[in-house]
Amino acid sequence: xxxxxxxxxxxxxxxxxxxxxxxxxxxxxxxxxxxxxxxxxxxxxxxxxxxxxxxxxxxxxxxxxxxxxxxxxxxxxxxxxxxxxxxxxxxxxxxxxxxxxxxxxxxxxxxxxxxxxxxxxxxxxxxxxxxxxxxxxxxxxxxxxxxxxxxxxxxxxxxxxxxxxxxxxxxxxxxx
Amino acid sequence: xxxxxxxxxxxxxxxxxxxxxxxxxxxxxxxxxxxxxxxxxxxxxxxxxxxxxxxxxxxxxxxxxxxxxxxxxxxxxxxxxxxxxxxxxxxxxxxxxxxxxxxxxxxxxxxxxxxxxxxxxxxxxxxxxxxxxxxxxxxxxxxxxxxxxxxxxxxxxxxxxxxxxxxxxxxxxxxxxxxxxxxxxxxxxxxxxxxxxxxxxxxxxxxxxxxxxxxxxxxxxxxxx
Amino acid sequence: xxxxxxxxxxxxxxxxxxxxxxxxxxxxxxxxxxxxxxxxxxxxxxxxxxxxxxxxxxxxxxxxxxxxxxxxxxxxxxxxxxxxxxxxxxxxxxxxxxxxxxxxxxxxxxxxxxxxxxxxxxxxxxxxxxxxxxxxxxxxxxxxxxxxxxxxxxxxxxxxxxxxxxxxxxxxxxxxxxxxxxxxxxxxxxxxxxxxxxxxxxxxxxxxxxxxxxxxxxxxxxxxxxxxxxxxxxxxxxxxxxxxxxxxxxxxxxxxxxxxxxxxxxxxxxxxxxxxxxxxxxxxxxxxxxxxxxxxxxxxxxxxxxxxxxxxxxxxxxxxxxxxxxxxxxxxxxxxxxxxxxxxxxxxxxxxxxxxxxxxxxxxxxxxxxxxxxxxxxxxxxxxxxxxxxxxxxxxxxxxxxxxxxxxxxxxxxxxxxxxxxxxxxxxxxxxxxxxxxxxxxxxxxxxx
Numbered sequence: 098x099x100x101x102x103x104x105x106x107x108x109x110x111x112x113x114x115x116x117x118x119x120x121x122x123x124x125x126x127x128x129x130x131x132x133x134x135x136x137x138x139x140x141x142x143x144x145x146x147x148x149x150x151x152x153x154x155x156x157x158x159x160x161x162x163x164x165x166x167x168x169x170x171x172x173x174x175x176x177x178x179x180x181x182x183x184x185x186x187x188x189x190x191x192x193x194x195x196x197x198x199x200x201x202x203x204x205x206x207x208x209x210x211x212x213x214x215x216x217x218x219x220x221x222x223x224x225x226x227x228x229x230x231x232x233x234x235x236x237x238x239x240x241x242x243x244x245x246x247x248x249x250x251x252x253x254x255x256x257x258x259x260x261x262x263x264x265x266x267x268x269x270x271x272x273x
Numbered sequence: 274x275x276x277x278x279x280x281x282x283x284x285x286x287x288x289x290x291x292x293x294x295x296x297x298x299x300x301x302x303x304x305x306x307x308x309x310x311x312x313x314x315x316x317x318x319x320x321x322x323x324x325x326x327x328x329x330x331x332x333x334x335x336x337x338x339x340x341x342x343x344x345x346x347x348x349x350x351x352x353x354x355x356x357x358x359x360x361x362x363x364x365x366x367x368x369x370x371x372x373x374x375x376x377x378x379x380x381x382x383x384x385x386x387x388x389x390x391x392x393x394x395x396x397x398x399x400x401x402x403x404x405x406x407x408x409x410x411x412x413x414x415x416x417x418x419x420x421x422x423x424x425x426x427x428x429x430x431x432x433x434x435x436x437x438x439x440x441x442x443x444x445x446x447x448x449x450x451x452x453x454x455x456x457x458x459x460x461x462x463x464x465x466x467x468x469x470x471x472x473x474x475x476x477x478x479x480x481x482x483x484x485x486x487x488x489x490x491x492x493x494x495x496x497x498x
Numbered sequence: 499x500x501x502x503x504x505x506x507x508x509x510x511x512x513x514x515x516x517x518x519x520x521x522x523x524x525x526x527x528x529x530x531x532x533x534x535x536x537x538x539x540x541x542x543x544x545x546x547x548x549x550x551x552x553x554x555x556x557x558x559x560x561x562x563x564x565x566x567x568x569x570x571x572x573x574x575x576x577x578x579x580x581x582x583x584x585x586x587x588x589x590x591x592x593x594x595x596x597x598x599x600x601x602x603x604x605x606x607x608x609x610x611x612x613x614x615x616x617x618x619x620x621x622x623x624x625x626x627x628x629x630x631x632x633x634x635x636x637x638x639x640x641x642x643x644x645x646x647x648x649x650x651x652x653x654x655x656x657x658x659x660x661x662x663x664x665x666x667x668x669x670x671x672x673x674x675x676x677x678x679x680x681x682x683x684x685x686x687x688x689x690x691x692x693x694x695x696x697x698x699x700x701x702x703x704x705x706x707x708x709x710x711x712x713x714x715x716x717x718x719x720x721x722x723x724x725x726x727x728x729x730x731x732x733x734x735x736x737x738x739x740x741x742x743x744x745x746x747x748x749x750x751x752x753x754x755x756x757x758x759x760x761x762x763x764x765x766x767x768x769x770x771x772x773x774x775x776x777x778x779x780x781x782x783x784x785x786x787x788x789x790x791x792x793x794x795x796x797x798x799x800x801x802x803x804x805x806x807x808x809x810x811x812x813x814x815x816x817x818x819x820x821x822x823x824x825x826x827x828x829x830x831x832x833x834x835x836x837x838x839x840x841x842x843x844x845x846x847x848x849x850x851x852x853x854x855x856x857x858x859x860x861x862x863x864x865x866x867x868x869x870x871x872x873x874x875x876x877x878x879x880x881x882x883x884x885x886x887x888x889x890x891x892x893x894x895x896x897x898x899x900x901x902x903x904x905x906x907x908x909x910x911x912x913x914x915x916x917x918x919x920x921x922x923x924x925x926x927x928x929x930x931x932x933x934x935x936x937x938x939x940x941x942x943x944x945x946x947x
Contacts, residue, residue: 098453099390099423102382121650128600133415139382143390143419144397172385172393174419178597181458181469183426190611191629192587193594199422201414204612206587206594216709218632220732235704238425240458242469245597247590254590262458262468 098180102139103149106131109162110154124148127167129217133200137248140175141200174257176201176243183267184257186237189222196239201253205241209258211265231266238268295411384449386456389432391423428459429494436492445480447473459495578607586621590614606753610717611744613738622756630758634838637831640757641707641823642750642783644766645715647725649699649816652723653788654688655682662789663805665689675729683722690726691787691803694811699820700733706827708757710737712750712764714771717742749773760842764828765819777844780822783815783930815930822932826850852885854928859887863901863908865922881925898937899924904944 106127114122128145135141150167156188176182176198184203186198193206207216207224214224214231223234241264245256259265387392398420429435439452447455451470460466463484467474473484542867583596589612593600605618617625633639643649658665669689670678679692703709711727711734713720720740728734750771752759764772767782786792787808789801802808809815829846831838858881866875873879877900878888889896892911899912899919912919924940 098450098457099385099387099419100382101385101393104706135411141415141419144394144416146393146397171921172390172419173382174390176416179471181454183457185425190736191625192611192615194294195612197418200418204589204592204594208586208595218636218638220704220730222735243597245592245599247592247599249590254592256589256592256594263465 098175098177099143100139100175101170102132102173103168103170104139104142104149105166105168108165108167110165111162115163120148121149123151123165123167127169131169131171134250135200135248135253136250139173140248141173141253143172143174143200145171162178174199174201176203176246176253178243178246180243181240181264182243182257183238183240186235186239187235189216189224189234191216191218191222194224195217195232196241196257197230201255203241203243203255203257205239205257209244209256209260211260233266237266238269240264381461384453386432386435386453387423388427388429388435388456391420391427392432394420394423426457429456429491431494433495435491438487438494442480442483442487445483446476447480456491459491463488517557523552569863584620585618586624587617589616590762606745607743608756609755610739610754625893626757626758628762629756631839633761637706637827639707639827639830639843640710640755640762641703642710642712642752642762642764642778643756644768644771645711645713645720647676647767647784647786647791648765648782649694649696649727649785650690650723651785651787651791652683652688652719655687655689656687657788657790659789659804662801664806665750665803675726678726681726683726686719686722688719689788690723692726693785693787693816694809694814695816695820698729699816700727702820703823705735706823707763709733709842710739710755710757712739712755712766714741714748714750716740730943751775752778763823763843763847764813766820776855777847780847781929782819783807783813818931822850848883851883851932854932855881855884855886855934858885858898858934859889859896860898860900860925861889861892861896861908862922863899863906864903865900877922880929884925884929898907898924901942902945904942909942 105185107124108130109128110119110123122223124145127148131142132145133142147169147170149168150258152168156163158173182198182201182203184198186194186196187202189194191207193204193208193210196203196205210224210233213226214233215227217223217225221234223232225232239259241257242261243255243257247254394416398416436452437458439447439456442452451473454470455466458465458469460469463481466484466488467477473480514680524536569772583593583598585593585595585598585600587605588600588603591599591601591603591614602637603616605616605882606622608615608617646652653920665680666682669680672681672683675681676697679694679696681690681692682688683690695854700709707835711720711724713723715723717738717740720738724731724734724738739754743754745751748771750764750766752762752775755762759775759778761779762775764779764780766772766779769776769779769781769785772779784795786795786797787802789804792799792932811817826843829850830841830843834846844870860881862872862875862878865877866872872890873888881888881900886898892899892908894915896912896917899908899917900922901909901912901919902922903909904919905911909919911917918937919942920937921940921942924937927940
């Protein structure tokens, strides 16, 4: 789920970047530093949308750098256990399939694919119901439920399931 | 092991369900377009944007109910680990507890519906296009992917109207997060809502009727593909 | 704006927690009369999971021991009727079935499928036994293919000789690789030549086998080569295994292959890489196209590249081995009376191999060092695997004398008794060609002493 959130960060800036463009320089550095990063607390920082407040600079002893507390608004994306996401399938194999929801990667094990869907190998591996009416293959869109998440500095990985009511394929590329 | 895999999930996960899912109008093809042109935009433009007035702030139409303790405590949260809980042992229940430890988490966080996020992100992207001076600076992958995702999963063109409709549910104790999930999954029936947002089941008796009305309102707001 | 107005620390974190709690909901309609208590007892594991996660951002967790204990208690307490998840596998330390954090990985790493993808041994067995039933039903076996010297030959650009310079003008476009055979892969600083017949080979083999690439090269190289061989990803999918994925240094193993050993064949030019799986191995004659490749293996003659020549397409190693694969496939599925599931491709391979020199009785002369235990010599064993019988004694039942020197007593006996006198290469060639080679092509010269 996307969130709008206020975060705070101490930005270190060298005095050579001061002057009329101080604010711009701080913001540029902020964007470089935080966009695309993630943390367990707030997930992926997708975009900074505004600066709320730049506090008074504090000179760091002995370095010449000045540290500014910056409060900024940003859009973050963080999947939660129990959340429903729509994801695009990226790889199908006999253990299950991988999918992507925004910057987040998800694995759905064959344990968590409905029992009536069977793995079919071949040049376009897929999971298909016995009557062939529903098929999951690369580029299919599936609605899944997140049951586990792991957050690293630059990556969020999730375990998902489609073995529940109202979960599964929402768009079959083969018929789209 | 395989039978473990099937355990605990409520059934039926039949074809009927899936095919109804399949028939859900999907709007992604259209909304996916236009993402490609984002890779060459300068970040520079955005600085200007910050300095100028123009943040794409969702403004006050975002309720911030979670600043209100009463809203939070109103519901049962014990359901996490009951013996009869669904998918116990593998499907661990709600994780919000994870956040509990993180005292430093900013409390100002607001849930966004995907369509709102799409609006905000697209606004930023458009600003970038407009103000782009340095085509060598690339937009981070996470921005692209986030935008692409938000556009793909947005089922509505007019987030304000959607929120207006859904916010009528807050008086039945439906939270911001639940509202976002409902908006994001674009359900067709109340059964679908209760299945996908099981926390609502506790108030099902009072919620069913207003929810039904909300869903029919939402149907009118769906993007035409 | 609203965000600015709400003081950052105005509400307690519990509120947010509560909000999310309700927002994300639980899967249960059960409502508890004693919410706080449930909350506490049920979610000990959650909290410690999280705690570990937080710690993992910085350092490796320390709470592992106590945590697993909590898991057990928590689960047994909360749901006495249901079993605890056995965590059959994990990706990025998350159990693939319950989504919980698992810190102790056991079983086999399948890094080629995804970073940190692990399946435990029971799960691998389950996957294999499910898969083999389907495969056999589809009349498919598994085939593991080596890259270098088997399907192709690569050289570092810096190692190319002046006589190979002309190749730079003959490389095929990387835009559409499906018809080309010579590629300059700049990202790897390499030039790669695909072995003649490889496209036909892959196409036809893919109808009989589920195929894997398994190379001792690094992953980036493996993936680049897979792109050249299989641009549409129709043959290998994500089944591209590199040395980064092996479980043992300098060894390849079928343990990371999700196909049953009894149905898996291997094509490789390096026997020693497969010490545990020799019975599955079909040894390939090495394909050396580039000069550097020849050098590396001690051949100081001109390379195919320098001679502007190449292996024969219709009669080269891949064409030969494809015929062998077809015979094995045919024997396995159509000529066996055993239950399908009981059949073993290793047995078929062995049987087929024994046909090659069937009826030959071989005596060696000046092939092994004099003190060497003859039966242990590789050529002796090879001859036996090819169906020949080997002996140290001459008698009239002997059909072939294999020698490096026509002047030895045994060699002269062979000539006198009108037995075949052949060079040891006759056995090796028969082995590679899967056919008894014409003896007159392998004459033995008299060494002058």
